[in-house]
Amino acid sequence: MISLVIADDHPLFRSALSGALRSEIQGISIVESYDLESTLQCLSKLNDIDLLLLDLNMPGSGELYGLIRIRKDFPDVPVAVISGSEDSAMVAKVMDAGALGFISKTSEPATYVHAIHAILAGDIWLSDELSEAVANQPKPDLSMQNKVAELTPQQYKVLCYLHEGLLNKQIAYQLSISEATVKAHITAIFRKLEINNRTQAVLVASDLKLQMTVI
Structure with a gap:
């Protein structure tokens, strides 16, 4: 079957x-x-x-x-x-x-x-x-997609909230965590995606059309 x-x-x-x-x-x-x-x-x-x-x-x-x-x-x-x-x-x-x-x-x-x-x-x-x-297509570069897939579920949510323009305090409220934990997640996101700031994070989320989901 x-x-x-x-x-x-x-x-x-x-x-x-x-x-x-x-x-x-x-x-x-x-x-x-x-x-x-x-x-x-x-x-x-x-x-x-x-x-x-x-x-x-x-x-x-x-x-x-x-x-x-x-x-x-x-x-x-x-x-x-x-x-x-x-x-x-x-x-x-x-x-x-x-x-x-x-x-x-x-x-x-x-x-x-x-x-x-x-x-x-x-x-x-x-x-x-x-x-x-x-x-006839050139070999695609999926390096950033693979990096995003390495994020934890909580880090993925934080990235999506950054894309939506939320401040750390607002993200902390949405996820019921402290602002310090949000900052730690953002630092981990920057490291895993090899980026340096929130603007780059927003661009990554926008380019990959990332959407919030509960995972």
């Missing part, structure tokens, strides 16, 4: 895809999640996941943060990205970050089935068009 997690913040899409896959793949088991937090919880509770179908843009994921975080915390879980965008530069980043496939959300159910079986058989799956386009 194939055990699958569909991580996407659009309930109608999740429902439609789940129904289509259940009708195409006999005995498939599907668990749904709707943001990065619920996806991490699913993966921590379930130890028999064959494949995660991951939406890049669900809450908490940023641009690539969710994928890189999941690959870091659950390296044995195969991940295929599902997205409404087929930008070849983004697909190249996704594949370089450890995804085993990229499936357009507009694909027919048969394409999903083919991709799932290919990945479970140990192959990398891309459409023919994307394979050619990605091959």
Whole structure:
């Protein structure tokens, strides 16, 4: 039996895809999640996941943060990205970050089935068009995404609050911690990201489209 997690913040899409896959793949088991937090919880509770179908843009994921975080915390879980965008530069980043496939959300159910079986058989799956386009892309630089994935959950929240423009006192209130602890987190963030000030931290969060999530 194939055990699958569909991580996407659009309930109608999740429902439609789940129904289509259940009708195409006999005995498939599907668990749904709707943001990065619920996806991490699913993966921590379930130890028999064959494949995660991951939406890049669900809450908490940023641009690539969710994928890189999941690959870091659950390296044995195969991940295929599902997205409404087929930008070849983004697909190249996704594949370089450890995804085993990229499936357009507009694909027919048969394409999903083919991709799932290919990945479970140990192959990398891309459409023919994307394979050619990605091959012509320069190797992406994911160094900053990987650095952000090294932040603790509390440090990640502090970084997101810095991006929102909150002062240390406001961050301390939001997280129910002292200002001294906030300062310690900010110092650790600067060190891990190899940056020197709050402006650079805000730029990193903005460039990577980081979003607050409870993790």
